[in-house]
Amino acid sequence: MAATGEESTAEQAKSFASARRISLIGAIFMMATSAIGPGFITQTATFTAQLGAAFAFGILLSILIDFAIQLNVWRMVTVSGMFAPQLANRAIPGSGYLLAVLIIIGGLAFNIGNIAGAGLGLKVLFGLDPKIGGAISAAIAIAIFLSRRALAAVDRVLIVLGLVMIALTVYVAVVSGPPVADALRQTVLPDTLNFAAITTIVGGTVGGYITYSGAHKLLDSGTTGPEHVKEVNRAAVNGILVTGVMRYVLFLAILGVVASGVVLDTSGNPGAQAFQAAAGEVGFKVFGVVFWAAAISSVIGAAYTSSSFFSAFSDRLTQRTRSFITIGFIAVSLVLFLLWGAAPAAILVFVGGFNGLVLPIGLTIFMIIGWFRPGLLGDYRYPRWLLVVGTAATALSYYMGAVSIGPIFAMVSGS
Template sequence: MTESTTPAPASAEEITAFAKSRRRSLLGALFLMATSAIGPGFITQTATFTAQLGAAFAFGILASVLIDLAVQLNIWRMVTVTGKRASVLANEALRGSGYVLAVLIVLGGLVFNIGNIAGAGLGLNTLFGLDPKIGGVISAAIAIAIFLVKRAGVVIDRVVIVAGLAMIVLTVIVAIISQPPLGDAFRQTVWPDEINFATITTIVGGTVGGYITYAGAHKLLDSGTAGAEHIREVNRAALNGILVTGVMRYVLFLAILGVVASGVVLDTTGNPGAQAFQAAAGETGLRIFGAVFWIAAITSVIGAAYTSVSFLPVFSAKIAGRAADYWTVGFIIVSLAVYLSIGTAPATLLVFVGGLNGLILPIGLTLFMYIGWFRPRVLGGYRYPKWLLIIGTIAAVVTWYMAVNAVGPIFALVTG
């Protein structure tokens, strides 16, 4: 088991500074995961599926939160207990599997980031009327600037915390204005009139699929939070992160449901989220949506780039420190270049990337359940809770079932 590289504090001042840094790092990991899970893809997916399914979509959100819980509690614990990144841990358990996982996460993260930059462009288009591709360039430049700052880790922590809180407050305002049918929404959260596997797989992929699963855990490692002694902190950060994302997902759903229930028909091929916010609160609502969408997108660009590159050291130990920041910048540039060259409508792309990463999710989750059940020595002698393995295994079976049933409809989004 690797030890934390954070130096032990000596003086009272150093102890205070260390405690503040640790709290900020935990909050940063929490909000990095949360803002990654509530990106532009999720917002577009929520608007699209609420327009199609109405209140029945509430069940999909509940399913995503429960699967999120099973996935994050298991993977965050395994990664932080061992102090090893997910790909390294996978390689030690099953030779070569870490490389496969890294390739899947990086490719899925690249597709996700193309969608995130598209979302950032849509956000600035809604806010200021900019061409979405120009907005994408501006947003990518801002994300790159953040990674080029010398203390990039500290900046990322602060940016995602402030941005995440702003996004929640703005969405709550619109949810209150739209006056959704709460009774119907609550009933269909647990007893839906319709269950659509492609929808659930897409929303799960957009909130916990691909790189999102590992975002917070790898951020904790980089901040020195590793080892079994930090389990309580890690669990608290994971649970609070899931609570934040769950509340935000449901509030966003309610905001859009109020509009749909009032009889407004959303054009799901355009920018359905913007239409919903505008219908709820007029021009002010439209601007609020632009701000929420851009915040969600820029923080997701940061999260996708950071986490995807965090898998690359399994191929070369030289991809660390400032070198990793430069690789992250390159990752963003490649994502931007692909976005500028493709003709797929941003809204369609944002729905597709969630579905694709929903197909990747069960592969990584199954690998970690294999470690927990059959390769416990890889965890350094840590006595792993069986109840966590049980709920993780159930989540793996459910996500495999959904992926098999959803693969056709998901790829139909971009093939015609």
């Protein structure tokens, strides 16, 4: 009997370790697939068509800002054991409510774009009207959250979709034959700078809910406290590396097409045009799969993370209640998408810019916590260098937002 008990305990420990590992990978892919959503793909195609190889600098800057932001946010959230709005309210009374409202509104804007992207993906694959495709995709996302094992299902779905996106995009990047040498040079020495483009790509890859997606996922999995700092840090770095490689590979895939002389129609679906020009009808269908996978994973990530911000208004939300809020969030996003008259591609570019404008507000709160309220992190000694890097990223995001606000709102108005 004793041996059986020991075996049972060992099996439970093994099962727990496996679940923890999947949760960590799930957090990486939630952040990664959210950061490489349909908005990023459309934004990359649009700005690569406009700026050519010079847009590589924007990609690099987005990755560097990503590092500065994610390493700070993931660490503070998991060490404190509190969701971002709860931690903010403890630091500055009322700021958590402001942060929650901004992230929920920004997440709603993102999710309208994500559903639009899912509709575009199914249009490429099956010729469906984007609104019908968006409705089908939203229904699939809702079905996932109706599952009794929703958290485990989300982990596995995001991992599979992420791997599919990476593999197919690498294929198109190789086929398109981009000018790699010129792209590498302009990654650090761009021929031209466009801060509206950079703010939009930063907002589309780390703005709004994306900043908190991986951290909140880890919190839900029980990865909290100073003892998990190394684990969390490794997950954050791996997630950023995955997104960084994917961003650059996607950029190279589209740059190869632009450099060959193909003119992309940025008012339509420039990403699909680029993939089709690179690999013909096969490339066109590959784009449909990549775009839909990016969109549906981002619908899941945006709804899941945005629903966690309702914790600002009640710290007694059960996981089941969160699932119902998430489902409602997806349903509202779908209705707003169906009612919004703007073209899906225009929506996808605008929401990145909008969330780029929201980004520095949340960052400011976290920098205040690190510099002036370290007691909220318990006895943990927070690295000073990380705060310096995070503060620099915050200041840069304010500057970019200030010089970009006009052009960003002009994107959706068409002026």
